[in-house]
Amino acid sequence: MPPPDTTHGDTPAKNATHGDAGAFAQHWRQLCRNPLGLFGLALVVLIVLSAVFADFIVPFDATQVMAGPRLAPPSWDHLMGTDQLGRDVFSRVIMGGQVALLVALSSLAAALSAGLILGLIAGFGPQWLDNGLLLLLDSIRAFPVIIFALAVITLLGPSLATVILVVVITTIPVYARVVRTQTQALSNNEYILAERAMGAGTGRILGVHILPNVIGPLLILASMDVPLIIALEAGLSFLGMGVRPPTPSWGTLLNDGYNYIHNSPWPVIAGGVPIILTTLGFTFLGEALRDIFDPKLRRDL
DSSP: OOOOOOTTTTHHHHHHHHHHHHHHHHHHHHHHTOHHHHHHHHHHHHHHHHHHTHHHHOSSOTTOTTSSOTTOOOOSSSTTOBOTTOOBHHHHHHHHHHHHHHHHHHHHHHHHHHHHHHHHHHHHSOHHHHHHHHHHHHHHHHSOHHHHHHHHHHHHOSSHHHHHHHHHHHHHHHHHHHHHHHHHHHHTSHHHHHHHHTTOOHHHIIIIIIHHHHHHHHHHHHHHHHHHHHHHHHHHHHTTSSSOTTSOOHHHHHHHHHHTTTTOSHHHHHHHHHHHHHHHHHHHHHHHHHHHHOGGGOTTO
């Protein structure tokens, strides 16, 4: 009896590994052919790394009063000058990136999770449940975001947690409706009907067949929402309804710089440029990812 052939025993695993590597290489080549996508990726990596390693980058304590002369212009000691209290603006910009990404990532994670669950329930559940959830989601979306944020912050008080709560509540309906639409479109496909005919349960259909098809567009949409959330946090902090002093935030930088813009324009410039770069980076990267993973949404088609 000949010995068992083990030459190709691990072929399926190897093929899966090579397939994943090949798909990644193909997506990377597509991204490299998109100059704006590469520019957005570079900006996003720069912003994320500066926020992660902020404690090692900043030359001064971001809350230290009188670290230098007041409202000083940029110099070798203070790369972006100082504010009205002598605090180093460069250190406050870098530490403010931590606050911006914390608000964006934590609120998006919570909104994505809740929106995904509600969207799957609405899209695959009975009609009465779908109508009830739609009524709830549309009622939340009917309020202007800023007015809703000001009302909630007035009741709960301004803080970082309140800003995250506002973002989560106002963002959940967007993701839930996207997931609901995708789920309803997929649930009428022939392979889903065949799975039902063979007795597959709801959990298997949602987890194996529907969830992998809706998570991609949802993540792309979330990546393009990051600058919107950062701008919302900065706007609320600018109005004094967001992050409380002395915590550094790009919005508080703009507020402080606006009050002293006639004496020194540097705090306003330092607070506005990171918001612009973050918006450009995540927008360009999100559009590039959309073109790669969801070609049906390309604008040029």
